[in-house]
Amino acid sequence: MRVGLDIGGTKTDAVAVAASGALAGRVRLATGWGPAGVTQTVVDAVAALRREHIGAAHISSVGVGMPGQVEPGTTRVLHAVNLGVAELDLAAAVGSRLGAPLRVDNDVKAAALGAHALRGRAHETMAYLNLGTGVAAGVVRDGTLWRGTHGTAGEVGHISIDPRGPVCRCGQRGCIEALAGGASIARQWGRPAPLPVVDMLDAADAGDAAAQRLRAGLMTGVAAAVRILVLTCDVDAVVLGGGVASLGDRLLGGVREQLTSRAEASAFMRSLRLADRVELLPQGSVAAAFGAALVGAAGAADAQGADHEPEETVAHG
Structure with missing residues:
Protein backbone atom coordinates (compact mmCIF):
# COMPACT_ATOMS: atom_id res chain seq x y z
CA MET A 1 0.00 0.00 0.00
CA ALA A 112 -1.05 18.11 -10.50
CA LEU A 113 0.51 14.65 -10.48
CA GLY A 114 -2.69 13.13 -9.11
CA ALA A 115 -4.97 14.89 -11.59
CA HIS A 116 -2.78 13.75 -14.47
CA ALA A 117 -2.75 10.14 -13.27
CA LEU A 118 -6.50 10.01 -12.67
CA ARG A 119 -7.24 11.30 -16.17
CA GLY A 120 -5.70 8.09 -17.49
CA ARG A 121 -4.00 9.77 -20.46
CA ALA A 122 -0.41 8.92 -19.71
CA HIS A 123 1.23 10.69 -22.65
CA GLU A 124 -0.67 13.98 -22.55
CA THR A 125 0.77 17.23 -21.23
CA MET A 126 -1.55 18.71 -18.62
CA ALA A 127 -1.55 21.79 -16.44
CA TYR A 128 -3.32 21.80 -13.10
CA LEU A 129 -4.35 25.34 -12.15
CA ASN A 130 -5.08 25.63 -8.44
CA LEU A 131 -7.47 28.44 -7.56
CA GLY A 132 -7.53 28.69 -3.80
CA THR A 133 -6.31 31.28 -1.34
CA GLY A 134 -3.70 31.98 -4.00
CA VAL A 135 -3.14 30.88 -7.60
CA ALA A 136 -0.47 28.49 -8.83
CA ALA A 137 -0.09 25.71 -11.37
CA GLY A 138 1.72 22.46 -11.93
CA VAL A 139 2.63 21.14 -15.37
CA VAL A 140 2.92 17.39 -15.95
CA ARG A 141 4.28 15.73 -19.07
CA ASP A 142 4.38 11.96 -19.54
CA GLY A 143 3.68 11.56 -15.83
CA THR A 144 6.61 13.77 -14.79
CA LEU A 145 6.25 17.12 -13.09
CA TRP A 146 8.09 20.02 -14.72
CA ARG A 147 9.70 22.03 -11.92
CA GLY A 148 11.98 24.39 -13.81
CA THR A 149 15.54 25.35 -12.90
CA HIS A 150 14.70 26.74 -9.45
CA GLY A 151 11.41 24.94 -8.77
CA THR A 152 9.20 27.92 -9.68
CA ALA A 153 7.69 26.54 -12.89
CA GLY A 154 3.94 27.08 -12.79
CA GLU A 155 3.94 30.17 -10.52
CA VAL A 156 1.55 31.92 -12.90
CA GLY A 157 -0.24 33.64 -10.02
CA HIS A 158 2.47 36.29 -9.85
CA ILE A 159 2.43 37.28 -13.50
CA SER A 160 1.12 40.84 -13.67
CA ILE A 161 -1.53 41.33 -16.37
CA ASP A 162 -2.73 44.79 -15.31
CA PRO A 163 -0.17 47.30 -13.96
CA ARG A 164 -3.06 49.44 -12.69
CA GLY A 165 -4.81 46.54 -10.99
CA PRO A 166 -5.07 45.68 -7.28
CA VAL A 167 -1.92 45.28 -5.22
CA CYS A 168 -0.79 41.68 -4.88
CA ARG A 169 0.72 40.23 -1.70
CA CYS A 170 3.99 39.83 -3.69
CA GLY A 171 4.21 43.62 -4.06
CA GLN A 172 3.28 43.90 -7.74
CA ARG A 173 0.03 45.27 -9.12
CA GLY A 174 -2.52 43.38 -11.17
CA CYS A 175 -1.13 39.88 -10.71
CA ILE A 176 -3.36 36.99 -11.70
CA GLU A 177 -3.54 36.06 -8.01
CA ALA A 178 -4.64 39.58 -7.07
CA LEU A 179 -7.58 39.20 -9.48
CA ALA A 180 -8.45 35.51 -9.08
CA GLY A 181 -7.09 34.40 -5.67
CA GLY A 182 -9.71 33.71 -3.03
CA ALA A 183 -7.97 35.75 -0.33
CA SER A 184 -7.59 38.78 -2.58
CA ILE A 185 -11.22 38.66 -3.71
CA ALA A 186 -12.43 38.35 -0.10
CA ARG A 187 -10.30 41.32 0.95
CA GLN A 188 -11.55 43.49 -1.90
CA TRP A 189 -15.16 42.42 -1.37
CA GLY A 190 -14.86 43.35 2.30
CA ARG A 191 -18.27 42.07 3.38
CA PRO A 192 -18.62 39.39 6.06
CA ALA A 193 -19.74 36.10 4.56
CA PRO A 194 -18.92 32.41 5.13
CA LEU A 195 -18.05 32.10 1.41
CA PRO A 196 -16.97 35.56 0.20
CA VAL A 197 -16.46 34.57 -3.44
CA VAL A 198 -19.93 32.99 -3.63
CA ASP A 199 -21.40 36.04 -1.89
CA MET A 200 -19.68 38.29 -4.42
CA LEU A 201 -21.01 36.27 -7.38
CA ASP A 202 -24.54 36.31 -5.97
CA ALA A 203 -24.32 40.08 -5.59
CA ALA A 204 -22.99 40.40 -9.15
CA ASP A 205 -25.95 38.39 -10.46
CA ALA A 206 -28.21 40.78 -8.57
CA GLY A 207 -26.66 43.80 -10.30
CA ASP A 208 -24.16 45.06 -7.71
CA ALA A 209 -21.60 47.10 -9.69
CA ALA A 210 -18.67 46.48 -7.33
CA ALA A 211 -19.35 42.75 -7.38
CA GLN A 212 -19.56 42.77 -11.17
CA ARG A 213 -16.11 44.37 -11.37
CA LEU A 214 -14.68 41.70 -9.08
CA ARG A 215 -16.39 38.95 -11.07
CA ALA A 216 -14.94 40.33 -14.30
CA GLY A 217 -11.50 40.38 -12.68
CA LEU A 218 -11.86 36.77 -11.55
CA MET A 219 -12.79 35.55 -15.03
CA THR A 220 -10.09 37.69 -16.65
CA GLY A 221 -7.43 36.40 -14.27
CA VAL A 222 -8.25 32.73 -14.71
CA ALA A 223 -8.55 33.09 -18.49
CA ALA A 224 -5.16 34.82 -18.58
CA ALA A 225 -3.60 31.93 -16.63
CA VAL A 226 -5.09 29.44 -19.10
CA ARG A 227 -3.72 31.41 -22.08
CA ILE A 228 -0.27 31.62 -20.49
CA LEU A 229 -0.14 27.89 -19.75
CA VAL A 230 -1.24 26.96 -23.26
CA LEU A 231 0.97 29.47 -25.06
CA THR A 232 4.10 28.69 -23.02
CA CYS A 233 3.72 24.93 -22.52
CA ASP A 234 1.22 23.93 -25.24
CA VAL A 235 -0.62 21.72 -22.76
CA ASP A 236 -3.40 19.46 -23.97
CA ALA A 237 -5.63 20.49 -21.07
CA VAL A 238 -5.81 22.96 -18.18
CA VAL A 239 -7.64 21.44 -15.22
CA LEU A 240 -9.06 23.90 -12.70
CA GLY A 241 -9.01 22.85 -9.05
CA GLY A 242 -8.92 24.35 -5.57
CA GLY A 243 -11.54 26.05 -3.45
CA VAL A 244 -12.52 28.72 -6.00
CA ALA A 245 -12.96 26.01 -8.65
CA SER A 246 -15.75 24.56 -6.48
CA LEU A 247 -17.89 27.33 -8.02
CA GLY A 248 -18.31 24.84 -10.86
CA ASP A 249 -20.09 26.01 -13.97
CA ARG A 250 -20.38 29.56 -12.60
CA LEU A 251 -16.61 29.75 -12.95
CA LEU A 252 -16.07 27.53 -15.99
CA GLY A 253 -18.74 29.24 -18.08
CA GLY A 254 -17.34 32.70 -17.38
CA VAL A 255 -13.77 31.63 -18.11
CA ARG A 256 -14.73 29.96 -21.38
CA GLU A 257 -16.70 33.02 -22.41
CA GLN A 258 -13.70 35.23 -21.67
CA LEU A 259 -11.37 32.97 -23.65
CA THR A 260 -13.72 32.89 -26.63
CA SER A 261 -14.39 36.63 -26.71
CA ARG A 262 -10.71 37.55 -26.41
CA ALA A 263 -9.86 35.21 -29.31
CA GLU A 264 -12.40 36.69 -31.75
CA ALA A 265 -9.98 39.17 -33.29
CA SER A 266 -7.18 36.63 -33.80
CA ALA A 267 -7.30 33.67 -36.15
CA PHE A 268 -4.22 32.30 -34.39
CA MET A 269 -5.85 32.41 -30.95
CA ARG A 270 -9.05 30.89 -32.32
CA SER A 271 -7.01 28.03 -33.77
CA LEU A 272 -5.81 27.13 -30.26
CA ARG A 273 -9.38 26.30 -29.14
CA LEU A 274 -8.59 27.51 -25.64
CA ALA A 275 -12.15 27.17 -24.34
CA ASP A 276 -12.10 23.49 -25.26
CA ARG A 277 -8.86 22.87 -23.37
CA VAL A 278 -10.07 24.06 -19.96
CA GLU A 279 -12.06 21.83 -17.60
CA LEU A 280 -12.91 21.40 -13.94
CA LEU A 281 -11.48 18.85 -11.55
CA PRO A 282 -14.49 16.70 -10.52
CA GLN A 283 -16.02 17.62 -7.17
CA GLY A 284 -14.72 15.44 -4.35
Whole structure:
Protein backbone atom coordinates (compact mmCIF):
# COMPACT_ATOMS: atom_id res chain seq x y z
CA MET A 1 0.00 0.00 0.00
CA ARG A 2 1.10 3.51 -0.83
CA VAL A 3 -0.37 6.21 1.41
CA GLY A 4 -0.93 9.81 0.36
CA LEU A 5 -1.98 12.79 2.49
CA ASP A 6 -3.18 16.19 1.33
CA ILE A 7 -2.80 18.49 4.33
CA GLY A 8 -5.02 21.54 4.01
CA GLY A 9 -5.55 24.50 6.31
CA THR A 10 -8.58 22.92 7.99
CA LYS A 11 -8.94 19.36 6.63
CA THR A 12 -6.59 16.54 5.70
CA ASP A 13 -7.53 14.04 2.98
CA ALA A 14 -5.74 10.69 3.19
CA VAL A 15 -5.84 7.75 0.78
CA ALA A 16 -4.35 4.30 0.49
CA VAL A 17 -3.44 3.17 -3.02
CA ALA A 18 -2.88 -0.48 -3.88
CA ALA A 19 0.00 -1.69 -6.04
CA SER A 20 -2.45 -1.90 -8.97
CA GLY A 21 -3.17 1.81 -8.65
CA ALA A 22 -6.68 1.22 -7.31
CA LEU A 23 -7.96 3.32 -4.41
CA ALA A 24 -8.05 1.06 -1.34
CA GLY A 25 -9.38 3.53 1.21
CA ARG A 26 -9.95 7.17 2.08
CA VAL A 27 -10.33 9.10 5.33
CA ARG A 28 -10.72 12.77 6.17
CA LEU A 29 -9.89 14.44 9.44
CA ALA A 30 -9.28 17.89 10.89
CA THR A 31 -5.77 19.31 10.47
CA GLY A 32 -3.91 20.18 13.65
CA TRP A 33 -2.34 23.60 14.09
CA GLY A 34 1.38 24.29 14.20
CA PRO A 35 4.31 21.88 13.78
CA ALA A 36 3.15 19.52 16.53
CA GLY A 37 -0.43 19.55 15.26
CA VAL A 38 0.58 18.83 11.67
CA THR A 39 2.90 16.03 12.77
CA GLN A 40 0.14 14.42 14.84
CA THR A 41 -2.28 14.76 11.92
CA VAL A 42 0.07 12.71 9.73
CA VAL A 43 0.32 9.98 12.36
CA ASP A 44 -3.45 9.98 13.01
CA ALA A 45 -4.31 9.84 9.30
CA VAL A 46 -2.11 6.82 8.66
CA ALA A 47 -3.51 5.11 11.76
CA ALA A 48 -7.08 5.81 10.60
CA LEU A 49 -6.38 4.28 7.19
CA ARG A 50 -4.99 1.18 8.88
CA ARG A 51 -7.92 0.91 11.26
CA GLU A 52 -10.69 1.54 8.75
CA HIS A 53 -9.38 0.21 5.44
CA ILE A 54 -6.07 -1.60 5.11
CA GLY A 55 -5.55 -3.49 8.35
CA ALA A 56 -2.21 -5.23 8.53
CA ALA A 57 -1.32 -4.63 4.86
CA HIS A 58 2.25 -3.43 4.39
CA ILE A 59 2.66 0.32 3.82
CA SER A 60 5.59 0.79 1.48
CA SER A 61 5.62 4.60 1.42
CA VAL A 62 3.90 7.73 2.69
CA GLY A 63 3.69 10.90 0.61
CA VAL A 64 2.50 14.25 1.93
CA GLY A 65 1.34 17.30 0.00
CA MET A 66 1.55 20.55 1.99
CA PRO A 67 1.22 24.26 1.29
CA GLY A 68 4.41 26.25 1.57
CA GLN A 69 7.89 25.75 0.19
CA VAL A 70 9.54 22.34 0.31
CA GLU A 71 13.32 22.31 0.10
CA PRO A 72 14.26 20.12 -2.88
CA GLY A 73 15.39 16.65 -1.92
CA THR A 74 14.30 17.04 1.72
CA THR A 75 11.19 16.74 3.89
CA ARG A 76 11.70 20.27 5.25
CA VAL A 77 8.72 22.60 4.79
CA LEU A 78 8.97 26.39 5.08
CA HIS A 79 6.39 29.19 5.29
CA ALA A 80 3.25 27.05 5.48
CA VAL A 81 1.47 29.99 7.07
CA ASN A 82 -2.05 28.54 6.74
CA LEU A 83 -0.91 25.68 8.99
CA GLY A 84 0.99 27.82 11.50
CA VAL A 85 4.27 26.31 10.33
CA ALA A 86 7.34 28.49 9.78
CA GLU A 87 9.70 25.53 9.48
CA LEU A 88 9.20 21.79 9.90
CA ASP A 89 11.24 18.75 8.93
CA LEU A 90 8.31 16.36 8.77
CA ALA A 91 10.28 13.11 8.48
CA ALA A 92 12.42 14.04 11.46
CA ALA A 93 9.34 15.02 13.47
CA VAL A 94 7.42 11.86 12.68
CA GLY A 95 10.44 9.68 13.24
CA SER A 96 9.78 5.95 13.03
CA ARG A 97 6.11 6.14 14.02
CA LEU A 98 4.84 5.45 10.50
CA GLY A 99 6.94 2.40 9.78
CA ALA A 100 7.48 3.56 6.19
CA PRO A 101 9.63 6.12 4.36
CA LEU A 102 8.06 9.56 4.02
CA ARG A 103 8.40 12.15 1.26
CA VAL A 104 6.95 15.67 1.06
CA ASP A 105 6.08 17.96 -1.84
CA ASN A 106 4.14 21.16 -2.37
CA ASP A 107 0.38 20.48 -2.37
CA VAL A 108 -0.26 22.01 -5.81
CA LYS A 109 2.50 19.97 -7.41
CA ALA A 110 1.18 16.80 -5.77
CA ALA A 111 -2.35 17.59 -6.97
CA ALA A 112 -1.05 18.11 -10.50
CA LEU A 113 0.51 14.65 -10.48
CA GLY A 114 -2.69 13.13 -9.11
CA ALA A 115 -4.97 14.89 -11.59
CA HIS A 116 -2.78 13.75 -14.47
CA ALA A 117 -2.75 10.14 -13.27
CA LEU A 118 -6.50 10.01 -12.67
CA ARG A 119 -7.24 11.30 -16.17
CA GLY A 120 -5.70 8.09 -17.49
CA ARG A 121 -4.00 9.77 -20.46
CA ALA A 122 -0.41 8.92 -19.71
CA HIS A 123 1.23 10.69 -22.65
CA GLU A 124 -0.67 13.98 -22.55
CA THR A 125 0.77 17.23 -21.23
CA MET A 126 -1.55 18.71 -18.62
CA ALA A 127 -1.55 21.79 -16.44
CA TYR A 128 -3.32 21.80 -13.10
CA LEU A 129 -4.35 25.34 -12.15
CA ASN A 130 -5.08 25.63 -8.44
CA LEU A 131 -7.47 28.44 -7.56
CA GLY A 132 -7.53 28.69 -3.80
CA THR A 133 -6.31 31.28 -1.34
CA GLY A 134 -3.70 31.98 -4.00
CA VAL A 135 -3.14 30.88 -7.60
CA ALA A 136 -0.47 28.49 -8.83
CA ALA A 137 -0.09 25.71 -11.37
CA GLY A 138 1.72 22.46 -11.93
CA VAL A 139 2.63 21.14 -15.37
CA VAL A 140 2.92 17.39 -15.95
CA ARG A 141 4.28 15.73 -19.07
CA ASP A 142 4.38 11.96 -19.54
CA GLY A 143 3.68 11.56 -15.83
CA THR A 144 6.61 13.77 -14.79
CA LEU A 145 6.25 17.12 -13.09
CA TRP A 146 8.09 20.02 -14.72
CA ARG A 147 9.70 22.03 -11.92
CA GLY A 148 11.98 24.39 -13.81
CA THR A 149 15.54 25.35 -12.90
CA HIS A 150 14.70 26.74 -9.45
CA GLY A 151 11.41 24.94 -8.77
CA THR A 152 9.20 27.92 -9.68
CA ALA A 153 7.69 26.54 -12.89
CA GLY A 154 3.94 27.08 -12.79
CA GLU A 155 3.94 30.17 -10.52
CA VAL A 156 1.55 31.92 -12.90
CA GLY A 157 -0.24 33.64 -10.02
CA HIS A 158 2.47 36.29 -9.85
CA ILE A 159 2.43 37.28 -13.50
CA SER A 160 1.12 40.84 -13.67
CA ILE A 161 -1.53 41.33 -16.37
CA ASP A 162 -2.73 44.79 -15.31
CA PRO A 163 -0.17 47.30 -13.96
CA ARG A 164 -3.06 49.44 -12.69
CA GLY A 165 -4.81 46.54 -10.99
CA PRO A 166 -5.07 45.68 -7.28
CA VAL A 167 -1.92 45.28 -5.22
CA CYS A 168 -0.79 41.68 -4.88
CA ARG A 169 0.72 40.23 -1.70
CA CYS A 170 3.99 39.83 -3.69
CA GLY A 171 4.21 43.62 -4.06
CA GLN A 172 3.28 43.90 -7.74
CA ARG A 173 0.03 45.27 -9.12
CA GLY A 174 -2.52 43.38 -11.17
CA CYS A 175 -1.13 39.88 -10.71
CA ILE A 176 -3.36 36.99 -11.70
CA GLU A 177 -3.54 36.06 -8.01
CA ALA A 178 -4.64 39.58 -7.07
CA LEU A 179 -7.58 39.20 -9.48
CA ALA A 180 -8.45 35.51 -9.08
CA GLY A 181 -7.09 34.40 -5.67
CA GLY A 182 -9.71 33.71 -3.03
CA ALA A 183 -7.97 35.75 -0.33
CA SER A 184 -7.59 38.78 -2.58
CA ILE A 185 -11.22 38.66 -3.71
CA ALA A 186 -12.43 38.35 -0.10
CA ARG A 187 -10.30 41.32 0.95
CA GLN A 188 -11.55 43.49 -1.90
CA TRP A 189 -15.16 42.42 -1.37
CA GLY A 190 -14.86 43.35 2.30
CA ARG A 191 -18.27 42.07 3.38
CA PRO A 192 -18.62 39.39 6.06
CA ALA A 193 -19.74 36.10 4.56
CA PRO A 194 -18.92 32.41 5.13
CA LEU A 195 -18.05 32.10 1.41
CA PRO A 196 -16.97 35.56 0.20
CA VAL A 197 -16.46 34.57 -3.44
CA VAL A 198 -19.93 32.99 -3.63
CA ASP A 199 -21.40 36.04 -1.89
CA MET A 200 -19.68 38.29 -4.42
CA LEU A 201 -21.01 36.27 -7.38
CA ASP A 202 -24.54 36.31 -5.97
CA ALA A 203 -24.32 40.08 -5.59
CA ALA A 204 -22.99 40.40 -9.15
CA ASP A 205 -25.95 38.39 -10.46
CA ALA A 206 -28.21 40.78 -8.57
CA GLY A 207 -26.66 43.80 -10.30
CA ASP A 208 -24.16 45.06 -7.71
CA ALA A 209 -21.60 47.10 -9.69
CA ALA A 210 -18.67 46.48 -7.33
CA ALA A 211 -19.35 42.75 -7.38
CA GLN A 212 -19.56 42.77 -11.17
CA ARG A 213 -16.11 44.37 -11.37
CA LEU A 214 -14.68 41.70 -9.08
CA ARG A 215 -16.39 38.95 -11.07
CA ALA A 216 -14.94 40.33 -14.30
CA GLY A 217 -11.50 40.38 -12.68
CA LEU A 218 -11.86 36.77 -11.55
CA MET A 219 -12.79 35.55 -15.03
CA THR A 220 -10.09 37.69 -16.65
CA GLY A 221 -7.43 36.40 -14.27
CA VAL A 222 -8.25 32.73 -14.71
CA ALA A 223 -8.55 33.09 -18.49
CA ALA A 224 -5.16 34.82 -18.58
CA ALA A 225 -3.60 31.93 -16.63
CA VAL A 226 -5.09 29.44 -19.10
CA ARG A 227 -3.72 31.41 -22.08
CA ILE A 228 -0.27 31.62 -20.49
CA LEU A 229 -0.14 27.89 -19.75
CA VAL A 230 -1.24 26.96 -23.26
CA LEU A 231 0.97 29.47 -25.06
CA THR A 232 4.10 28.69 -23.02
CA CYS A 233 3.72 24.93 -22.52
CA ASP A 234 1.22 23.93 -25.24
CA VAL A 235 -0.62 21.72 -22.76
CA ASP A 236 -3.40 19.46 -23.97
CA ALA A 237 -5.63 20.49 -21.07
CA VAL A 238 -5.81 22.96 -18.18
CA VAL A 239 -7.64 21.44 -15.22
CA LEU A 240 -9.06 23.90 -12.70
CA GLY A 241 -9.01 22.85 -9.05
CA GLY A 242 -8.92 24.35 -5.57
CA GLY A 243 -11.54 26.05 -3.45
CA VAL A 244 -12.52 28.72 -6.00
CA ALA A 245 -12.96 26.01 -8.65
CA SER A 246 -15.75 24.56 -6.48
CA LEU A 247 -17.89 27.33 -8.02
CA GLY A 248 -18.31 24.84 -10.86
CA ASP A 249 -20.09 26.01 -13.97
CA ARG A 250 -20.38 29.56 -12.60
CA LEU A 251 -16.61 29.75 -12.95
CA LEU A 252 -16.07 27.53 -15.99
CA GLY A 253 -18.74 29.24 -18.08
CA GLY A 254 -17.34 32.70 -17.38
CA VAL A 255 -13.77 31.63 -18.11
CA ARG A 256 -14.73 29.96 -21.38
CA GLU A 257 -16.70 33.02 -22.41
CA GLN A 258 -13.70 35.23 -21.67
CA LEU A 259 -11.37 32.97 -23.65
CA THR A 260 -13.72 32.89 -26.63
CA SER A 261 -14.39 36.63 -26.71
CA ARG A 262 -10.71 37.55 -26.41
CA ALA A 263 -9.86 35.21 -29.31
CA GLU A 264 -12.40 36.69 -31.75
CA ALA A 265 -9.98 39.17 -33.29
CA SER A 266 -7.18 36.63 -33.80
CA ALA A 267 -7.30 33.67 -36.15
CA PHE A 268 -4.22 32.30 -34.39
CA MET A 269 -5.85 32.41 -30.95
CA ARG A 270 -9.05 30.89 -32.32
CA SER A 271 -7.01 28.03 -33.77
CA LEU A 272 -5.81 27.13 -30.26
CA ARG A 273 -9.38 26.30 -29.14
CA LEU A 274 -8.59 27.51 -25.64
CA ALA A 275 -12.15 27.17 -24.34
CA ASP A 276 -12.10 23.49 -25.26
CA ARG A 277 -8.86 22.87 -23.37
CA VAL A 278 -10.07 24.06 -19.96
CA GLU A 279 -12.06 21.83 -17.60
CA LEU A 280 -12.91 21.40 -13.94
CA LEU A 281 -11.48 18.85 -11.55
CA PRO A 282 -14.49 16.70 -10.52
CA GLN A 283 -16.02 17.62 -7.17
CA GLY A 284 -14.72 15.44 -4.35
CA SER A 285 -11.73 14.29 -6.40
CA VAL A 286 -8.91 12.51 -4.56
CA ALA A 287 -6.35 14.04 -6.95
CA ALA A 288 -4.29 15.87 -4.31
CA ALA A 289 -3.98 12.93 -1.90
CA PHE A 290 -3.55 10.47 -4.78
CA GLY A 291 -0.74 12.63 -6.15
CA ALA A 292 0.88 12.70 -2.71
CA ALA A 293 0.83 8.88 -2.74
CA LEU A 294 2.67 8.99 -6.07
CA VAL A 295 5.22 11.40 -4.55
CA GLY A 296 5.83 8.99 -1.68
CA ALA A 297 6.12 5.97 -3.96
CA ALA A 298 8.62 7.76 -6.21
CA GLY A 299 10.69 8.69 -3.18
CA ALA A 300 10.75 5.10 -1.94
CA ALA A 301 11.75 3.88 -5.40
CA ASP A 302 14.55 6.47 -5.60
CA ALA A 303 15.83 5.43 -2.18
CA GLN A 304 15.76 1.76 -3.12
CA GLY A 305 17.66 2.52 -6.32
CA ALA A 306 20.27 4.47 -4.38
CA ASP A 307 20.66 1.58 -1.94
CA HIS A 308 21.37 -0.80 -4.82
CA GLU A 309 23.63 1.52 -6.80
CA PRO A 310 26.92 0.91 -4.94
CA GLU A 311 26.43 -2.85 -5.18
CA GLU A 312 25.79 -2.60 -8.91
CA THR A 313 28.86 -0.41 -9.35
CA VAL A 314 31.03 -2.99 -7.63
CA ALA A 315 29.52 -5.78 -9.72
CA HIS A 316 30.35 -3.96 -12.94
CA GLY A 317 33.71 -2.71 -11.70
